[in-house]
Amino acid sequence: MIYTFFILILLISIVNYSLCSVGDRSPYFQNCLKNCRSSNCTEDGKYFANYEQPLILFVTQWSCADECRYQCMWKTVEGFHERNWQTPQFNGKWPFIRFLGLQEPASVIFSVLNAYVHLKMLKKFRRNVRPDSPLSWLWHAFCIVSLHAWFWSAVFHARDFPMTELLDYVCAFSIILMSCYVMLIRLLRNKVPRFVVVVLTTFFIAFFANHAAYLSMGSIDYGYNMELNILIGTFTAICWFGWCVYNRIRQPYVWKCAVFVALTGVVMLLEVIDRPPIFYIFDSHSLWHLSTAPLVILLYSFAIDDCKYLRKKEVEDIASKKEP
Structure with a gap:
């Protein structure tokens, strides 16, 4: 069902792009x-x-x-x-009223908002989670990748140049890939040897570098990039949701992750809507950026609870081993 949903988004997006x-x-x-x-x-x-x-x-x-x-x-x-014709698009984009030289001011502001929320939630994460807690490093890495991506999103929407467009697409993919990596590391924790984690990490880094190199060769392959993002995003969503359902009794806080996954899919409907911007400022893409910001709070709340749970289990396991 989830996979069909994302495929529908892909097909509609391709049709919209062809008519622009x-x-x-x-x-x-x-x-x-x-x-x-x-x-x-x-x-x-x-x-x-x-x-x-x-x-x-x-x-x-x-x-x-x-x-x-x-x-x-x-x-x-x-x-x-x-002539009573519909508002046209130009080079695949709706017309926007620029502000202070920014081509798409709303998307710039909302991209910065997402980066700000990531930074604020990381500070909250550090206040509530001990540095030596299991997988604390993983969520720090996720935050760094996300901050980098939202920075280039803001730059791209401020001024659309070939280089800023490439960096926006590459960094957006980095969030999708990093989310998948976080999911796999969490689900495979204590279930595979450490060298498997090293191999998995190396694979993800190499895969990202290869994709970035491919996108930088001539014009961006939008169709391939979109399909790959949807494929990885769907796989990540299905795995997270299944894990949450399986652990809903033992770890009640996982509802936060399940709701995050579900709402992320729902707000993606904004990417399907292809209408002229409201007041030539707020288009569906900028509103999608706006809607993802509060979801970040939910994700980090889950991360905090999960790291606390893992530390508690780790302490209990150590204590049980010391008992005669």
């Missing part, structure tokens, strides 16, 4: 862009010929060609609306 970019393909936009560049830009399109650019746009690296694309985008949107 009507705006930048329109003759109106292309003519506007050509006239704007010839009238205002240097030959390479980087600089303005007769215009002093605001400092904030210079800092956020808006070239003259970028400025022309932005202005022509809104003229094209206005032209579409005058």
Whole structure:
């Protein structure tokens, strides 16, 4: 059932992607862009010929060609609306009102919010969990990977360049892969020899490096990347959910993990919704970023309870071995 749900998301996303970019393909936009560049830009399109650019746009690296694309985008949107046509997309994205040079201000703010919540919950984790507790290191590693990914998410949504796009996709995949790694290490704890954990860790690092290298070769293979993320995410969700059901009596706190997995699947429906942004600021993708922030609190709450449980079991096992 869960697997079917994610496959549905994949298919709808592919259809949406194939129908996008009507705006930048329109003759109106292309003519506007050509006239704007010839009238205002240097030959390479980087600089303005007769215009002093605001400092904030210079800092956020808006070239003259970028400025022309932005202005022509809104003229094209206005032209579409005058003909009672739907709001078009441009290069696979809806039109957004920029703020302080940020292309998608809502997604930037909500990406930073996610990073902030991770950082706050890590501090809470450290206050409540002893440093020598089992798997404490694992959740620290997870937090570091997540903070790195949300940083590049904010950068990408601030300014969409080929390099920032690549880093966003690679780092988003790192969270998916790290979540799978955390799940396997937790479920296999004390069930496999230590060298198996070392081999598993090496495999995950090599797999991530290989995927990152593949995405960096020419244009990003969006379809393959999406399919791989859904496959790993589905596998992780199924394993976590099954483990929670199996341990629901012995470890009552696992409901937090089960609810986290379920709600993560529910909020992914926002990624399926492909509608023009509300006030040209809040699109479904930015709202998805917003919805993931409170789920982080639930996940770390589970992590705190689980590490406390593991430490308690470890202390009990040591004490039982000392008894005559």
